[in-house]
Amino acid sequence: QVQLVESGGGLVQPGESLRLSCAASGFTFSDYGMRWYRQAPGKEREWVAFISSIGNTTLYGNSIKGRFTISRDNAKKTVYLQMNSLKPEDTAVYYCNVYYPLAGPARDYWGHGTQVTVSS
DSSP states (O other), X not given: OOEEEEEOOXXXXXXXXXXXXXXXXXXXXXXXXXXXXXXXXXXXXXXXXXXXXXXXXXXXXXXXXXTEEEEEETTTTEEEEEEOSOOGGGOEEEEEEEEEOSSSSOEXXXXXXXXXXXOO
């Protein structure tokens, strides 16, 4: 079955960087676009970034544009989120997402999330 496992979160100071990873299994990873979302306490889940199946297209939410970079390694079945110049408002649980399968009834699959806290 589809599994997504995020890692790399932690506590950092404003201006610092983190790299999140999401290891995927249970589907043909290289066939699927992947997304990162985040959810801050008391707020709705927010889309952060998208990368196409072969990595040639990336899209970003306005709040993180220019600071975060999404990438993927299809050989390792892993998608990454490099987060630079972190701000306190980036504090959230970050989730990896895939909409699966390509054919037939599809739904969103989520990982368990990884906590990112930006605080001085």
